[in-house]
Amino acid sequence: MLIKDAIKDQQTVTSEGESTNTLLAGVKKHEVPNIITSNGITTELYRPEWDIGPEQIRHMIHAILRPGAISAWHMHEFQIDTIFVINGAIKLVLYDDRADSATKGQLNVFHLSRLRPTLITIPPGIWHGLQNLDYSESSFINYFNNPYIYSGPDEWRLPSDTNKIPYQFK
Numbered sequence: 674m675l676i677k678d679a680i681k682d683q684q685t686v687t688s689e690g691e692s693t694n695t696l697l698a699g700v701k702k703h704e705v706p707n708i709i710t711s712n713g714i715t716t717e718l719y720r721p722e723w724d725i726g727p728e729q730i731r732h733m734i735h736a737i738l739r740p741g742a743i744s745a746w747h748m749h750e751f752q753i754d755t756i757f758v759i760n761g762a763i764k765l766v767l768y769d770d771r772a773d774s775a776t777k778g779q780l781n782v783f784h785l786s787r788l789r790p791t792l793i794t795i796p797p798g799i800w801h802g803l804q805n806l807d808y809s810e811s812s813f814i815n816y817f818n819n820p821y822i823y824s825g826p827d828e829w830r831l832p833s834d835t836n837k838i839p840y841q842f843k
């Protein structure tokens with residue numbers, strides 16, 4: 674007889690290894706191949722004709738997270754973020770609180786690593802948080818459609834342990 678609290682796994686990936694998760698409205702995911710070369714690895718991160726990222730990259734940052742570190746929660750009114758993990762392993766959690774969104778109230782959780790190079794584009798209005806899952810520094814680049822405005826950043830925040838977002842980092 675099963676132990677009372679046992680929970681049966683549901684499908685999480687297809688036979689092609691694709692997540693069965695539905696992306697939040699406007700969120701885009703684009704895997705990019707590593708080109709193995711005679712001297713290393715080359716990976717494209719932006720092409721204007723891809724259906725990912727902003728029309729034009731107008732700002733870019735490289736952010737390093739210390740082991741286990743959390744960077745949450747962020748939201749932008751006009752900035753489109755495109756995240757690519759450069760090294761290590763990072764959990765990216767998205768939460769849709771947009772009043773008119775078909776996916777309002779829903780979450781996306783991505784486990785990102787250089788082992789499966791993936792670009793994630795986050796539209797304005799989507800709350801997002803990241804956590805370094807590794808035991809050493811992990812880092813990501815984030816390229817934007819707007820330059821960072823030092824005098825008035827397009828940046829809204831909630832504490833990483835807020836109860837306003839139905840997700841708790843551990």
Ligand SMILES: Cc1cn([C@H]2C[C@H](O)[C@@H](COP(=O)(O)OP(=O)(O)O[C@H]3O[C@@H](C)C(=O)[C@@H](O)[C@H]3O)O2)c(=O)[nH]c1=O
Nearest residue numbers: 732733734736744747748749754801802803815821828
């Ligand atoms: C984003 C950014 C921050 N800064 C400064 C402002 C502040 O003193 C310091 C840290 O700022 P932040 O906490 O915003 O940077 P960071 O901790 O890297 O957070 C970033 O996380 C990702 C997920 C995002 O969504 C980005 O918009 C940004 O908020 O760096 C810049 O000088 N230029 C920039 O482009």
